[in-house]
Amino acid sequence: MNNTEQKFLKALDDKLWKAADKLRANLDAANYKHVVLGLIFLKYVSDAFEERQEELLERFKDENDDIYYLPPEDYDGDEDYQQALLEELEVLDYYREANVFWVPKPARWNTLKEKAVLPVGTVLWQDDAGNDVKLRSVSWLIDNALEEIEKSNTKLKGILNRISQYQLENETLLGLINTFSDTSFTKPVFEGEKLSLHSKDILGHVYEYFLGQFALAEGKQGGQYYTPKSIVTLIVEMLQPYSGRVYDPAMGSGGFFVSSDKFIEEHAKEQHYDASEQKKHISVYGQESNPTTWRLAAMNMAIRGIDFNFGKKNADTFLNDQHPDLRADFVMANPPFNMKDWWSESLAEDSRWKYGTPPRGNANFAWVQHMIHHMAPTGSMALLLANGSMSSNTNNEGEIRKRLVEEDLVECMVALPGQLFTNTQIPACIWFLTKNKGARNTATGRAFSNRKKQFLFIDARNLGFMRDRVLRDFTNDDIAKIADTFHAWRRAGAQVSRSSGMDESEQRVYEDIPGFCKSASLNEIKKHDFVLTPGRYVGAQEQEDDGEPFAEKMARLTGQLKEQFAESDRLEAEIKRNLGGLGYEL
Known part of the structure; x- marks a missing residue:
């Protein structure tokens, strides 16, 4: 994005969060996120619906449109023609063919905005049986809109969370509706400049920003559904999911799927191909045990326009696998x-415990083996785990790790810096595994060298910056450094076609960098008793040679230290004399 677009989104974030944060007085973050994210969703589907209506209206009037054109002469006068246009705009198939959610009239944003200000008890419309439907409260009006959308879109059935249970005042909700209404999500303008952002881009960004803010507000509990954006981006940049089936068995709010979608769009711009066509080659599958988070993920996908399969319901991944095949x-x-x-x-x-039964008191290696079980023969995987998974030998964990190494499934280990997560201070790492480390060419033209019995270790603990006093984050350069190292190692020696679409960073030569990365052999890992901590392999960072011989430097530094000790003793004696003069004894 350009600077103006970034400023626009920053100002929008601040404005909407300030409005939403007023709910803090009435609800905690765990609950008011449902109200705010529900309204964001309603605003999105309504905006997308209106955009499609505008497009259809232009096509209905376009004489050159052989499919949609409605000739005015076929109707009795302008009034009948205008009525015909309005009726045609209400044909459901026009929206489904464009993958746009059908929004019934009671659920449209304009309806919410107009009806929410009316006195309670006002007749709003008549139902299918001809009975008057009266306004009960603003929360009821919003819930009714959510229900109407669910009834008209089977993909969303049971997903949209109702808000009446939170018993919010009408004025409070009306303020939120007005705040969203005052913001232009379709054709936005900022500082006099028209922006090229679409409503899906803007509302998707807002949704993601709010998820992050709610995770911070909720602390440990909120972090259960939110993985730091930079870590998600890093994993996606390393795996590069261009096409095929993408699976997350602990999906939270669906961050990996959103990042995969963005990855395709960004690389489509770089390589000048159609992102929408490429996305047709991706299908996403997820599972989540928490019912609230399962709904958040589905709404996240709907806002992004990503087709998804999250199983029939929220369920425990180990006990009720929603995607067994x-x-x-x-x-x-x-x-x-x-x-x-x-x-x-x-x-x-x-049957998933092919490499050993995981310990009953720790699910780390249960997750590893569940994911391997669901990997295709040429598939790849990335898994965030606590650092202990790289070295623990208790309760069969060491034996499972040994089997994974000996079976040549482990491809790369990345040690991460601390303080990356909102919900835990436990140091973490990323496991990259694959079932095929042999030389091969992928369907996207990417070439891989033969890396059998070889393992890449990356120590990224010294990368990143403190975003605030609590949280660390990666810069784009940090992400590129790690991802480019991985790709260079994977492709070292492989014959790369210039037509493959690879950029220069992907074609660079791999080399070990002391203190950062090391390509190790199976024998080296055996010498370390199958411990996979990168620090054991990458060694210490090389220090710049200042030209001073070691013996001379040591003598000089020792002399400086003696002088500093002497100065410390002198200052201590001076302080004691001064305090003694004031009548204090030490």
């Missing part, structure tokens, strides 16, 4: 770290 090309997940309460006796002989 799925074999995905890309598997990505950030499950709860070191989850203790996950075991059931029904899992004792589970």
Whole structure:
């Protein structure tokens, strides 16, 4: 985005969050997110519907449009023609063919805005049976809109959360509706400049921003559905999910799917191909046990226009796998770290534990093996886990890790810096695994060298910056440094076609960098008893040689230290004398 677009989104974020944060006085973050995100969703589907209406109206009047044109001469006068146009705009098939949600009249944003200001008890419309429908409250009006959308769009059935249960005052909700109404999501203008952002881009950004803010407001609980954007971006940039089936068994709010969608769009611009056509080659599958988060994810996909399959319902991934037959090309997940309460006796002989039964008190290696189980023969996966997973030998974890290495499934290990997550201070790492480390060419023209029995270690603990006093984040350069290193290692020695669409960073030569990355052999890992902590392999960062011989430098520094100790003793004696003069004894 250009600077003006970024400023516009920043100002929009601040404005909407300030309005939403007023609900804090009435609700905690865990609840008021449903109210705000529900309104964002209603605004999006209504805006998208209106955009489609405007497009249809132009086509109905366009003589050159052989499909949609409605000749005025076919109607008795202008009044009948205008009525025909309005009736044609209400044909449901026009919207479904363009993958736009059908929004019934009671659910349209203009209806909410107009009816919310009316006195309670006012007749709004008549139902199908001819009975008067009266305004009960603004929250009822919003819930009715959500219900109407669910009834008209089976994909959303059971997903949209109702807000009447939170018992908010009419004036409070009316203020939120007015705030959203005063903001232009379709054809936005900022500082006199027309922006090229679409309503989907803007509302998708707002939705993502609010998820992050709610995660911060909720603390540990909120972090359960929010993975830091930079970590999601890093994993997607490393796996590069251009086409195929993408699966997240602990999807939270669907951040990996959104980032995959953005990845395709960005690389489509760079390589000058049609992103919408490329997206047709991607299908997303997810699972989430928390019913609230499952709904948030589905709404997130709907706002982005991403087709999805999240199973029939929210469910426990281990006990009620919603995609038992799925074999995905890309598997990505950030499950709860070191989850203790996950075991059931029904899992004792589970076919997923191919490399060893996971310990009952820690689900880390249950997640690893579940994801391997769902990986296609040429698939790849990335999994965020606590650092302990790289070295623990308790309760069969060491044996499982050894099997994974010996079976040549482990491809790359990335150690992350601390303070990246809102919900935990536990140091984390990323496991990258694949079932095929041999030389090959992908369907997208990418070439991979033979990396069998070789393993890449990246120590990224010194990267990133403190975004505030609590949270660390990665810059775009940090992400590029890690991802480019991984791609260069994967493709070292592979024959790369100039027509493959690879950029220069992907074609660069891989080399070990002390303190940062190391390509290790199986024998080296055996010497370390199959511990996969990158710091053991990458070594120390090379120090710049200042030309001073070590013996001379040591003598000089020792002399400086003696002088500083002497100065410290002198200052201490001076302080004691001064305090003694004031009548204090030490």
